[in-house]
Amino acid sequence: MMIFACCSYQSQAGDLNALKVKEYKLENGLTVWLNEDHSQPKVFGAVVVKAGSKDCPDTGIAHYFEHMMFKGTDRIGTLDYESEKVLLDSIAMKYDELAMTEDVVTRARLQKEINELSIRSSEYVIPNEFNRLISRFGGSGLNAATSYDATIYFNTFSPQYMAQWAEINSERLINPVFRLFQSELETVYEEKNMYGDFIGGQVMDTLMARYFGPHPYAYPIIGSTKNLKNPRLTEMRKFFEDYYVASNMALILSGDFDTQQVMPVLEKTFSRIRPGSVPKSEKVMLPPFNGREK
Template sequence: MTTAFGGRFAQAIICHRPKVADPERKLAIPSKRSAPESRSSTFFGLQDASRQSMAARPELNRREAILATGGILAASACQPSSSEATQQEGYSKGSEDLSQSLEARVQEFTLSNGLHFIVLERSIAPIVSCHTYADVGAFDEVDGQTGSPRIGTKDYAKEAPILGALDEVFYSMKEAEASGRVALAQKLNDQMQKLEEQAAAFSIPNEFGATLSQAGAAGLNATTSHDATRYFMAMPANKLELWFALEAERFRAPVFRELYSEKRVVFEERRMRVDDSPMGKFQESFAAQAMTNNYRRPVIGYPADLALLGRREVQSFFNEHYGPQRLSIAVVGDVHVDVVQKLAEKYFGGWQSMSSLPQAGSPSDTEPLPRPEGGSRHFEQGSKAGPLLMQAYYRPSMTSKDAVLLDIICDLLSGSRTSRLYTQLVETGQAYHANAVPSYPGEKHPNALVLFGQPSSGVSLQALDKAFQKETQGLIHNGPSAKEMARIKKATKLTLVDGIRSNTNMASALCSYHVNAGSWKKLLSDLEQVDQLTAADVQEVAAATFQEDNLYTGYMLKEDPVTGKKNSTV
């Protein structure tokens, strides 16, 4: 059983259920021939988060984090410029100047309980962005277990016994179902519904979010992935203490009071995105076959696991994985580190962890690649949405010295209308679309660089498979041209314009690099690596990655809805 806790129920702490971003790394499938999509992943036909403006979303992929940081460093005296020329000039500064600029402004401290804070003062406007990064995701769930507070209740003393009775009835119902006592299970289910109604009378839905929104908070949300769970918002700087009080309350004393109703929502989301989605089924099956580590499991969980999930399991997982030593908080905006530290000690200082897990930090760089040993490395599945090709090349985690180059390789393959997959496959009529994703389905642990595409009418999956391999081999043997390298450098500079103004982006990047790379300062070395990369560097990493014995392929075959016959062409 795999709970969806890391991917779902952690977001519902103290009954707060925000608007949830896509819970999983997925691949966006555009309709017919189209321009190349951003290489960050979505699937199920939903919009890829990376196609949104960087300022509109809290999570940056590795390359965007580098770009946003470079842009902010280039701004003089924390004041962003609207001039593209200024951005490009700033980006070209030496890494030593950039390092000194950021190191002088970023302050860090750690409470005695292990909770780490990163503070970046940017006095552009009287607002502040807060980003809480929990170093726990669906990857951390165990096989077999996947998927006195005041906030959110009118009277917890009266509510608590009802919630306890709900748990007892739930577990009794599951025992009755397991033993085949159908009539008793139905009776207990009816009793559960009545108890839920009683509990609802005491609940104040979304009081956490409503309280912050009334104080001027914007962008209040949470996202989850295989790698982490994030909570974030922006609000007037003079309301920072309110955020501290509420954030500490929900982490120090959570009540999962709407777990059972939340489960029904998750079941419905799974039905729409996986069970009733042809591409969703293929993605889930492909990951289960192609990955040998915990990336093989969906963030949203499996139905059988969700059905057995109760508040005891959720509370146990929370106690183990959401202690202060597993959290990092970034505060970026019109703040001073002394104020932040005073508030942190006041509201989080007395919180003691119930977990034996160590301090949040980067994973081991000795983890093996999630590559199946022996047997076929090819998977096929029929679908009315086919055909679709996926090529998964196994790669190390984001802490690898080659991680930045793998991002650049994907930009060369599918980063624009002049990229190789677009010009050689889409424009020539071999594919409706062709794309590359540098890390799938996560990046904290060893994962896969994925190429995926939809063949044009009359083109088989086998032919598109060979065409993909021709392009990757071409990158190995010939390397990127001087024109391609110039395009990558220029794209790097231009992207700064979008990321430079966002406190939220910076808060996300600082937290992510601190946890996954060991320090936010790894941003600086990554920025320098992008600026200094050569065609020979690209060739070397491409040669090590695009090997036949490092490849797992997946064919989603076109299935006739009447006859069930499967075909590799449209």
């Protein structure tokens, strides 16, 4: 799992000419881009969601959610979801309470309760089941990345497992479950520390804050330290409900497959993702610089 701000690609002219991308729309509004390339032995598959850190500025929710997308669903990664859900709902409530208080004693009590509930809920978890399913059906290079504007989930897989890839990757977009969040919180917080240790990292944060403020680009993609320590799972669920709708997504496949055979598979699986429209964002005007600034 990664964070990226921008990417640049270089390619030979012949490679660009070899791209023959066809665009389709599923009945729920999801965009599909297909590039048949039979010179390749495998298929690269990706789901791009037009939702990133600018849609939840300074909270880190977009990146947190990216991590949660590997924890399974109500059907993947659990031994008994109904029993697990009771505990997960309690954990979500405790995290909301934790975010609303700065009292040291109260926070210690809530963190202890979250820890106890997390241990109990972990008894119902099948760890890394989503990752194992991807590997079982010829998948490799499973990863994801979050930017200011988008989040992308991707991996490479063997073409004979197209139906399985589509089933698993569409399933994760229907009802992701925020299990094992406590351990993932620590992982993300370590990422925050790692990026802070980069040479020039803090300088870039200061530059971005001044250059883009009050636009959401002014905030780090990973979020502020304060917000990372006080995540709200209910806000994360709302982020999913607002932005993870079919019309705000694109599916990319490139490699060794036949479009006529693939489209019915994609219709059957990815058309299950709920339709909808995303919240409108206000246009933010940047203020002028006041002469020369240092």
